[in-house]
Amino acid sequence: MKNFLVSYIFSDIADMMEIKGENFFKIRAYRKASQVIANLPEDIEEIMKTSSLGSIEGIGKALEGKIKEIIETGTCRHYEELKKDIPRGLVEMLKIPGLGAKRIKTIYDALNITTIDELEQAAKSHKLRGLPGIGVKTEQAILKGIQMLKGKAGKMLLSTALYLAEEIKDMLKFLPAVEKVEEAGSLRRRKELIGNIYLVVSSQSPAEVLEGFLDYPRITEVVARDTDKTSVVLDLGVQVDLRVVEPRSFWAALHHYTGNEDHNVKLKEIARTRGLDINENGVFKEKNNEVIYPGNEEEVYKLLDMPYIIPELREDKGEIEAAIEDRLPDPVKLADIKGDLHVHSNWSDGINSIEEIAIRAREMGYEYVAITDHSKSLKVARGLDEERLMRQIELIKKLNEEITGIRILTGIEVDILTNELLDFDDEILKELDVVIASVHSGFKQDREKITRRIVAAMENPFVNIIAHPTGRILGKRDSYDVDIDVILKTAAETNTILEINSTPDRLDLNDHLAMKAKEMGVKMVINTDTHELEGLKDIRYGIWVARRGWLEKGDVINTLPLSQLLEVLDKK
DNA sequence: GCCGTTTTCGGCCCGACTGTTTTCAGTCG
Missing domain, CATH: 3.20.20.140 (Metal-dependent hydrolases)
Structure with a gap:
């Protein structure tokens, strides 16, 4: 599925064209195409092969050509040329509330500022006020906007994370060495914003899994690599952490990497009072070191005499107490x-x-x-x-x-x-x-x-x-x-x-x-x-x-x- | 850039708000 990539590139092109000050309607055509493609239920590559891209709403001759180029080469000339022209930081500045393409260009032309950090410095040292159309209030608004943006730095929407996780899971399932693969972490808890995508894989041969995973074309950087885990950065700036575990430890691991830290700590405390230790490998009986390998997550809670707690609740907001007292909600579905x-x-x-x-x-x-x-x-x-x-x-x-x-x-x-x-x-x-x-x-x-x-x-x-x-x-x-x-x-x-x-x-x-x-x-x-x-x-x-x-x-x-x-x- | 069409180019998304101005430009929904 290259829908996401095509959609992403078109949206990026639109942003850069906006900064260049190009025709409003042209820009809108790219934006619209980006949205339509993001929401296509079918694989755009299939559409290209079997029918006509031109039949898609908002796609004409010019965009059809660019879609083909992106599917075949991963990018297109128009995009690459724009990227040479427009520093990346200027595109990122569009996310700052109160700052649009025109003022970004004004600031860039006057002060040659190309990153958000430089922009922040300039605002703090009052270099922005005095530029055409920018006064004290705008300067303050920009500073406030930057701070808001930084508070959310590095996080992506749940929808983006899910899309990427699905794509990776689909790829991993094709590897013969992979038995099971599931997302964990905040993504599995379905938080609204996600930092890293965390995946747990069960396999007898971790080396083969890692080998296969690192072939994923979207990876631009391998941040860390061990025998059973790796962290990579994707072309969209997203970090993915992959951990491979023995099949018998899969459910213990999935459980371990799903709950937030507070939830896990509290569960461990409760386990200890029962002579048990829960970790990513399994549940250990402390007196004789016998290991129980849970066959699903329900078993983990059952060992503690608790009903199953759904992933969405595992953040220590009272769910453990509620489970013990048997007053967990019956969640809407x-x-x-x-x-x-x-x-x-x-x-x-x-x-x-x-x-x-x-x-x-x-x-x-x-x-x-x-x-x-x-x-x-x-x-x-x-x-x-x-x-x-x-x-x-x-x-x-x-x-x-x-x-x-x-x-x-x-x-x-x-x-x-x-x-x-x-x-x-x-x-x-x-x-x-x-x-x-x-x-x-x-x-x-x-x-x-x-x-x-x-x-x-x-x-x-x-x-x-x-x-x-x-x-x-x-x-x-x-x-x-x-x-x-x-x-x-x-x-x-x-x-x-x-x-x-x-x-x-x-x-x-x-x-x-x-x-x-x-x-x-x-x-x-x-x-x-x-x-x-x-x-x-x-x-x-x-x-x-x-x-x-x-x-x-x-x-x-x-x-x-x-x-x-x-x-x-x-x-x- | 797409679309519709009296098929070859004109229309496409407009108005409020804000802050900067001294009559308007930029941003946003």
Whole structure:
């Protein structure tokens, strides 16, 4: 699968072209192609061989040629030339909030600054202020942006880590020496951001496994190598740690490398009181040094008289105590989900028709799916005005008669305007099955103001759900300054449901807040907020957040069958 | 760069906000 590589290169090209100041629409074509390819369900190499790349949305003659070049050579000339032209650091600077391509170029031209470190120094010694268009405030904003970025340095999104881990696992499974391979570490715990990808392999011949692994074409550097383990860096800057263990030790090892340190330490303490020592090789009886090799992870916990603790919980947040007292949550799972209540169609900024969405939702085994396009103020997204919304409702009514096996719910993602009002009157909102309210503007308003806006939305009797309640974008934007305690309290009081948004760079509410919300008696909904069919599958990211937040089926309203869901939505 | 098309080139994503200006440019959603 080279989809990821092609997508990555196109996105990189777009960034570099932006810094060069090239045509906006040209840049957008690369961005769009990058996104489309990242979300392709098929292997792009297969498409190239069997049909036509030109049939893919957003790919024309020029990009088709470049895709072929990348598949055949791993790169393309256009990309290599841009890389010679544009220092790497300038591209990285695009990630700094408040700093765009134009100012990066201004700074580069004036001060010849090519790395984020140099930029930080220049900002600290006040060399940026005074440059055209940059004053004291911008300089401070840049400095703040750099610090935020550094706090997340070296981490990748869970979605990226999973994609790469799958690719590597698929490759390893082909090696005859490999018996089993699983990811461990924070990736297996499904944390939102991942440092290293950690893989555990069981094999009789570690040398063969390492040999085979080091042939992986994406490896650019071998950081460490031993007889049974290695650490490498991939072309995308990601570190992968691979450890090979004897087959009989596999489950002990997988367990050992999955829990975080605190979880493991606490388990070891408990084991010691029972005369046992748990480590990556197995479980040792201290009195006679007998070794037990667990045949699965359940056995590890069973030896300590505990029920199985799922990987998502193994972070010493009370799960061990809960296990001992037999009050672990029964975690919500993918199969519990009966529908998606936040989906965009091609009526606003989505790319699929309502009919396509409904059919795909039905294929996924859903009972219902809500169409929640943007409202009129969000011009970028071609938000719906009252008249178009009414027409959409009519269409959905008609489709519900034609399509069986799935109920399409009418809905809207209505903007919470900067003046605390909603983008639509109650007269309109009351016509809809699902009303989601969310903030898309005025992110920089102060705490009191933003909190008041969201509280006002929750107090509206027709608003069912607050989408992405904190507004953060992982690696790009911190949440807006909102008093989350007030939001949770008001949600509980007004029967407003809070969303766990499954978009891989949102995951908002996050696991901590989801847990807190549950404690305060707030109900939640796990939605994708997707703009295209493939994105419906991203619901799994939201499920993982929920599981990490100890949520059970009963805490999540879209596990309810349709009739009960409608009751909950009506109850407000 | 793609797309649609009255097939050969014009349209494609717009408006608020901020900070820098002294009438506007850059950034962002």
